[in-house]
Amino acid sequence: MAIGEQWKRSIEDKKLKDGVRALTKYDFDRAQDRTNTHSYKWDQVEKLFGNKDILPLWVADMDFESPPAVKEALVRRAEQGIYGYCILSNSYIDSITGWFRRRHDWEISKEWISQSPGIVTTLSLAVELFSEPGAEVILQSPVYYPFYDVIKMNGRKVADNPLVLRNGRYEMDYEQLEGLMKGGAKLLLLCSPHNPGGRVWEREELLRLGELCLQYGVTVVSDEIHCDLALPGHKHIPFASLSKELSDITLMALAPTKTFNLPGIHSSFIVASNPEMKRKFETRIKTLSLHMASFFAQDAVEAAYTEGDEWVDELITYINGNIEYATSYLAEHLPQVKVMKPEATYLLWVDCRALGLNGAGLKKLMYQEAGVAFNEGSVYGSEGEGFLRINVACPRSILQAALERFSAAAAKVVVK
Secondary structure, X not given: OOHHHHHOOOOHHHHHHOHHHHOOOOOOOOOOOOOOOOOOOOOOHHHHHOOOOOEEOOOOOOOOOOOHHHHHHHHHHHOOOOOOOXXXXXXXXXXXXHHHHHHHOOOOOHHHEEEEOOHHHHHHHHHHHHOOOOOEXXXXXXXXXXXXXXXXXXXXXXXXXXXXXXXXXXXXOHHHHHHHHHOOOOEEEEEOOOOOOOOOOOHHHHHHHHHHHHHHOOEEEEEOOOHHHEOOOOOOOOHHHOOHHXXXXXXXXXXXXXXXXXXXXXXEEEEOOOHHHHHHHHHHHHHOOOOOEOOOHHXXXXXXXXXXXXXXXXXXXXXXXXXXXXXXXXXHHOOOOEEEOOOEOOEEEEEOHHHOOOHHHHHHHHHHHHOEEOEEHHHHOHHHOOEEEEEOOOOHHXXXXXXXXXXXXXXXXXXX
């Protein structure tokens, strides 16, 4: 089915079957045509995957409108008509501290916050600032692929602390990690919650990690962009909130962009209680002339953080429903693959090794035979080979169509 036809699917029948969703305030079932909108996700499917009718469930932005308050704030801002240089407002900073106080029980001092254009920019600058050329930087694979890029492109070496797959979820290998620290690695890039595995690291896990970092003098850069998307039954714990000692060795990389579907406005910030760490980061940001406030971003972020609680709560409920649906559908129609059920994020990490395909084979299956685009797992490290990452932050009808296509095509591979 072509993309245009997919959007024409009636969603009302699904609402009638699911009375709970029909009573919600926000309509995440409503499919919208994102083609011809300069969409990174939708407008280059033919260029990237060789098929103009591919259903793209890959790059991590959502096919949902941002909260109404965000849209209204951006419209008001645009209507001013003069788009000059800007300063950060006190209300913007207050919206950040208020959000993390309400949602994460974390008291952030205003003096700890600095701006950054994006999470990956923060990671790259942190590697440059807090490690030496040629030094080893720790990551925990499989992990979001820019982690590798910011280490290697800054002339550092990857010190891999592979996660252990145990009882259907990833766990940290502390013994191997300590060996890397003993060997001289002094910087750790932490992914919390974990992408692509969806782990919400528990307090005891983080404390044990923190103890090792304190013992061996390791600085932590914690990417917590998915922090607001912990699923029911799980609670995200900001790494820097664990203790003053851990806060003072940590640079927190944070952004509202995954939470409220705002990646195109390029808004991010760091939180660093260590004054010297914060000063070094701010100096480098200013050296690169990346320090000026965005005309649109701060109004959008302030609206999201002050008026977006209810929207996020409903979003999480809907995403959790999509995860349950996808897990059940694959279990019934393609039981050879195994879903690692996430504890956070809207990303499904699916073990497809039983299909017997390498990375090229999985790509052929997706792009040529199924007409879908998921993320092929080897880009997250060698431990991701044979896995796929599926973005389920889309209307249920799109998810259903993609799973139907993939399962039908994969079933033929299984038969062979």
